[in-house]
Amino acid sequence: MAQQEMFEVWYRADSFPPDFYPTDRMKFSADDLAHALFVTGRAPADRWKxxxxxxxxxxHRTTLIPAYIRRTPQGRLARSDLARELDRSEKVSLSYMLGQAMTGIFSEKVVSVRFLMHVDRYWGRHGMTFAPNTKKRADLFGQRLSGTWVVAEAKGRSGGVPPELRQALIAQKRAIRSVAGKQPEIAYGCVAHFPRETDGSEFLKVLAVDPPEDEPEAIDLHVDPDKFVQAYYEPFLAALEIGDEEPASGGYLFSGYGQFxxxxxxxxxxxxxxxxxxxxRLSGLHDDVISILRQQLPEHPREGQFHDGTAINTKWHDALAQEDWSEYYYGDKPFWY
Known part of the structure; x- marks a missing residue:
């Protein structure tokens, strides 16, 4: 039985380095989901601009979780009845958000990524240019705890993973040749999907693909590590400034969004x-932040705290525990019971 407050989602990692488990489960909380949606957002993040x-x-993105996501008694992640009643365009939007969120979860829990950011957000903040001969580029890029770079393409589907989607992941995720002058250590496509099982259940799963091929028109991301870290934290600083100030605790400054x-x-x-x-004083920001994190964070941060030195806490237990996913129930017990 899963811990009461934790989701369990199985993933499959194809063609990853041998030190990755090809099939395993991820355990994460609603706090993890909210954090993943925060860092993968693409909106402009410069508070002053x-x-x-x-x-x-x-x-907007995070409130999709209590509205449409449910945690089953065994910890599986299911969609609410309301989510399955959305029209096609709304379902596409929800699938997109879940794809982004689960790529963030997979990146943190499995690939040990500390900083993850949408390529377009860095581009918009620092005026990064792309080669004119290609329109392909992955969604996300980031830096692992080890300091190496990763690139990720995120997708979401309300059903299974068709062969053409798998091929699209392969084609798009190697569209970035280098980040900050270095080849990404891992570049993967990641899709969150709800395959329909033989018992009628539709619980979230994740497929990640990491084949070795590069795109012929692969581009280089000319990223400055100091500007990367600056852009990464700006939305967090904006959230602190706009929210309702709360008492500092454990070395953290907090702001609340009580209605959410x-x-x-x-x-x-x-x-x-x-x-x-x-x-x-931008120069040295990246190294200074890494030094702060090494000195002030434990190897395993507490629930709701993250390796980037941020914290996000949610109060969604009642919403996530609702049993309004009746498609899976037969009498008093779900099909998978």
């Missing part, structure tokens, strides 16, 4: 260093 845009986008059941925190020392970067 774009106002509250990134925070509003994040609130959310609380956001960032280590005070990281906030202070990023403010210095905004005021002109």
């Amino acid at each position: 774009h106002g509250a845009t990134s925070v509003y986008e994040w609130l 059941g959310l609380r956001v925190g960032v280590l005070r020392s990281i906030v202070e260093r990023n403010k210095q970067a905004h005021d002109g």
Whole structure:
């Protein structure tokens, strides 16, 4: 039996390096989901230039979780009845958001990624240009705990994974040849999907693919590590400023969004260093933040705290525990009981 507050989602990792389990399950919380949706957002994140845009986008994305996602008694992730009654375009939007979120979860839990960001958000913040001969590029890129770079393509489907989607993952995820002058250590396509099993159940699964081929028109991401870290934390700083200030705790500054059941925190020392970067002391930001994280974070942060020095806490237990996913029930017991 899963822990009461944890989801369990099985993944399959094809063609990954041999030190990755080809099939295993991920355990994560609603806090993890909210954090993953935060970091994979693509809205402009510069608080001083774009106002509250990134925070509003994040609130929109995260509220999809209590509205449409349910945790079964055994921890499986299912869609609510309301989610299955959405029209086609709304289902596509929900699948897209889940694809982004689960790519974030897979990246953190399986690939040990500390910083993950949407390519378009870095591009929009720092004016990065792409080669004119290609329109292909992966959705996300990031840095592992080890310091190496990864690239990820995220997709979501309301059903299974057709062969053409698998081929699309292969084609798109190698569209980035290098990040900050270095070849990505791992570049993978990731799809969150709800395959219909023989017992009638439709629980979330994740397929990740990491074949070795490069795209002939693969591009180089000219990324500055200091600007990367600056862009990464800006939406968190915006969330701290816009929300309702709460008492600091454990070295974190917090702001609450009570009506949404959310609380956001960032280590005070990281906030202070990023403010210095905004005021002109950008050089050395990446290394300084890594040093802060090594000194102040335990190897295994507490639930709701993350390896990037942020914290997100949710209060969605009642919503996630609702049994409004009746398609799976037969009498008093679900098909998979």
